[in-house]
Amino acid sequence: MNKLVGETSPYLLQHAHNPVDWYPWGEEALQRAQQEDKPILVSIGYAACHWCHVMERESFEDADTARIMNEHFINIKIDREERPDLDHIYMDAVQAMTGSGGWPLNVFLTPDKRPFYGGTYFPPVKAFNRPSWKEVLTALSQAFNERREDIDQQAANLTDHLAQSNQFGTQTGSFLNIPKQELFTRDQCDTIYKNIMTQADTAWGGFGRAPKFPGTFTIQYLLRYHHSFNAPEGLQQALLSLDKMLQGGIYDQLGGGFARYSTDEQWLAPHFEKMLYDNALLVDTLCEAYQLTGNKIYAQTIHHTLEFIEREMTHLNGAFYAALDADSEGVEGKFYTWSLTEVQAILGDKAPLFCEFYDVTEHGNWEEQNILWIRKPLAEFAAEKGIDQAALETLLHNCRQQLLAVRDTRIRPGLDDKILLGWNALMIHACCKAYAALREDHYLHMAVRAMDCCWRNMQQPGQEGVFYHTYKADTPKYPAFLDDYACLIRALIALQEVTGHLHWLHRAKQLTDVVISQFSDEAGSYFYYTMQHQHDVIVRKKEVYDGAVPSGNALMVNNLWYLSVVFDDRAWAARAVDMLARLSQTVVRYPTSFGIWAAGILQMVKGTREIAIVGKEYRARMQEVHGYYIPFKVLLGAEKDQPGLPLLEQRERPGETLVYVCEDYHCIKPVFYIQEIINLIK
Structure with missing residues (x-):
């Protein structure tokens, strides 16, 4: 019985009506695996994942495939965005085994959650130098039942590898006494x-x-x-x-x-x-x-x-x-792409210029459709065509709004x-x-x-x-x-x-x-x-x-x-x-x-530039600071002195708003406006 119907994750809900007996990750599935001594199949993906949808259509919606999965495995679906911790662990395991990773991530575990085999997308029939999903399922079930010691040893080795790769930063020694x-x-x-x-x-x-x-x-x-x-x-x-x-x-x-x-x-x-x-x-x-x-x-x-x-x-x-x-x-990119005929019907006599600018052609620039993209910057294109740049910008903007209005009537991608x-x-x-x-x-x-x-x-x-x-x-x-x-x-x-x-x-x-x-x-x-x-x-x-x-x-x-x-x-x-x-x-x-x-x-x-601003106009002065590119700074402001914040202590002067620029709490003479000392900061 599929147990995903009560979940809130859109990805899990996409699989809630598969014939696979999916569980969410949790005690019910994990305990059943131990009680029945069955291997666990963990399948990880996310709602916007194209190849996740493909594998679902090809395999997880197939009754014969689901029968094999249900008979031989405890099947768990995970949304990688809900449980990135589990995704990180099992992705590392698959990368260690195969040298690559991605989603959907399909990893097989012993009943105590240790990985022993995994991969990403598997086709329904042997293709792309990959075995079929049914072949993988059958072979792993047989290996689990007939070569259990080998499976357990592989799981132990992989788990040790994951633990060892996590040991950085625990070595003794310190950098505390070395100058920065x-x-x-x-x-x-x-x-x-x-x-x-x-x-x-x-x-x-x-x-x-x-x-x-x-x-x-x-x-x-x-x-x-x-x-x-x-x-x-x-x-x-x-x-x-x-x-x-x-x-x-x-x-x-x-x-x-x-x-x-x-x-x-x-x-x-x-x-x-x-x-x-x-x-x-x-x-x-x-x-x-x-x-x-x-x-x-x-x-x-x-x-x-x-x-x-x-x-x-x-x-x-x-x-x-x-x-x-x-x-x-069910089609990747369908919401976003265009045919030349569609664009011409919508834009009329404005279509030729728009299509040339955005590379819309009869044969298309991607899978016989057109993705809008810009081959030449607007100023260069306008100069070549002898068109006023502002007029061209207005024309293209109006065309985009017309196309967007039509696109909004299409069936939208899932959210x-x-x-x-x-x-x-x-x-x-x-x-x-x-x-x-x-x-x-x-x-x-x-x-x-x-x-x-x-x-x-x-x-x-x-x-x-x-x-x-x-x-x-x-x-x-x-x-x-x-x-x-x-x-x-x-x-x-x-x-x-x-x-x-x-x-x-x-x-x-x-x-x-x-x-x-x-x-x-x-x-x-x-x-x-x-x-x-x-x-x-x-x-x-x-x-x-x-x-x-x-x-x-x-x-x-x-x-x-x-x-x-x-x-x-x-x-x-x-x-x-x-x-x-x-x-x-x-x-x-x-x-x-x-x-x-x-x-x-x-x-x-x-x-790091330490910039402290104190006085009634501190917010306006902070806004002035944002007008400049100062990537490494600490910026604080307050109307009055702020005990407990060293940069804002003993800075207040009645009736004035002052800007202090410091490094390691050593400050140069305060000024009224940041532009007075911006060259020193930059």
């Missing part, structure tokens, strides 16, 4: 830059070959490195990467927002799913690019993307949904409407940065509403500062993970910087205390992904890679460093330095996998 300027050097920053540039695609932007992911952390490092040390080639690569994405099919030219990644090197053909976190991280990066360059296209894209988020991915309570599917009507704490915090942070860069009050309103919703609905009853990971249908579920807390602390810090309300910082401090007490490893250096006393995982993992989302450990370095300055907590500062120093050699060698860490090293080398 010896631990982190300009030479490290230069080497990081050179290693990034060896992977740069100087023709189409981005890093590495197809498939191409946005690489926002790497782009941010190049922006900050150029700002720090004047590296025009690095700036050019960063901006080229953004420009090519903005012109490409990975960006929804009609509705705004970014797809997950591009399947080709030119950013034309995306994997059409839209994830909340990608859009948050790209808005973050575009805000920095805009502050550094003043390029209005970046501002327009921020506006367009946040319009999409508000229109299609925002709950009535202000929180943000997780994702939009790649498929509609994953669960609310994830960490991803919401990423978007809250992005809204704060958009408000700071563009001075649009509405973006601040979006940020505060979402934070209030998360704070109100996702805290565990009777445990202030202890949160749930996911929320849907008025029901929060699963204890929050390290990433959730780390992203939330960072968002609270950002809210203080844009509102001037210090209570956000006190909340950030409260959550940092929770993280230290509940997630610290035995050496008191790094943080585990799961809280203490969570018993349904076979190992407590420590995640350090900056992948699709930033590593919780990397964000905690930044959070600890920032809050150590605010509250003069030397232990937090020392821990941030220790975490960064222990990993620094790896970061320098592989910077595109450790982008947030790399920026942390750059910050340690360049220093």
Whole structure:
């Protein structure tokens, strides 16, 4: 009997009527596996996953396949976004076995939850040099029954491997007595830059070959490195990467927002799913690019993307949904693509110019359909055609609105409407940065509403500062993970910087205390992904890679460093330095996998500007600070002196609003306006 019908996850509900006897992860399924001594099949995916849908249609909806699964296995479905802790563990196991990973992730466990075999997509018949799903099921059932000792030994070896790979950071020794300027050097920053540039695609932007992911952390490092040390080639690569994405099919030219990644090197053909976190991280990066360059296209894209988020991915309570599917009507990208005939029928005599600009042709540019993308920048295209640029911009805008109105009548891709704490915090942070860069009050309103919703609905009853990971249908579920807390602390810090309300910082401090007490490893250096006393995982993992989302450990370095300055907590500062120093050699060698860490090293080398503003006009002065690109700063403001916050103590002068710029609490002479000393800061 399928047990998924009572779940709230859209991904699990997609499988609720399969003939497979699916269970959610939990005691009922795990106990049954032990009682019946059967292997467990864990199948992990997410609602917007195209190949997950394919395998469901081909295998999980097939009665004969379901019969084999039900007879020989205890079958568990997991939404990787609800249980990223389990996904991390079993993905690592499959990668160790096969050298690759992805979703759907299908992993086979012994009755005590230890993995012994796994893979990703399996076809219904042998193809792509892969065995069929039925062959895999039959062979593994036979092996489990006839070669149990071999299975148990493989499971033991894999579990040992997972535990051993988790031992970094527990070695003895400390960096506490080594000066910071010896631990982190300009030479490290230069080497990081050179290693990034060896992977740069100087023709189409981005890093590495197809498939191409946005690489926002790497782009941010190049922006900050150029700002720090004047590296025009690095700036050019960063901006080229953004420009090519903005012109490409990975960006929804009609509705705004970014797809997950591009399947080709030119950013034309995306994997059409839209994830909340990608859009948050790209808005973050575009805000920095805009502050550094003043390029209005970046501002327009921020506006367009946040319009999409508000229109299609925002709950009535202000929180943000997780994702939009790649498929509609069972076809990937159908909602977003066009035929030439459709465009001509809608636009009439404006179609030829529009189609030439967006590369719409009779034969199509992708699977006999057309993805809208820009082959030449608007100014260049207008000059070639002898058309006034402003007039062309107006014509294209009107055409896009006409097509968007028609597209809105189509059957929409599925919406994953669960609310994830960490991803919401990423978007809250992005809204704060958009408000700071563009001075649009509405973006601040979006940020505060979402934070209030998360704070109100996702805290565990009777445990202030202890949160749930996911929320849907008025029901929060699963204890929050390290990433959730780390992203939330960072968002609270950002809210203080844009509102001037210090209570956000006190909340950030409260959550940092929770993280230290509940997630610290035995050496008191790094943080585990799961809280203490969570018993349904076979190992407590420590995640350090900056992948699709930033590593919780990397964000905690930044959070600890920032809050150590605010509250003069030397232990937090020392821990941030220790975490960064222990990993620094790896970061320098592989910077595109450790982008947030790399920026942390750059910050340690360049220093942190401590900006304190005290007086009645402090909020207006804080707004002035946001008009400048100052990537490494602590910004505080208050109307009066604030005991307990060293940067805001003994700063008040009656009738004046003063701006203090400090480093390590040593301040230069206060000024009335930030522009008086901006060259010293920059």
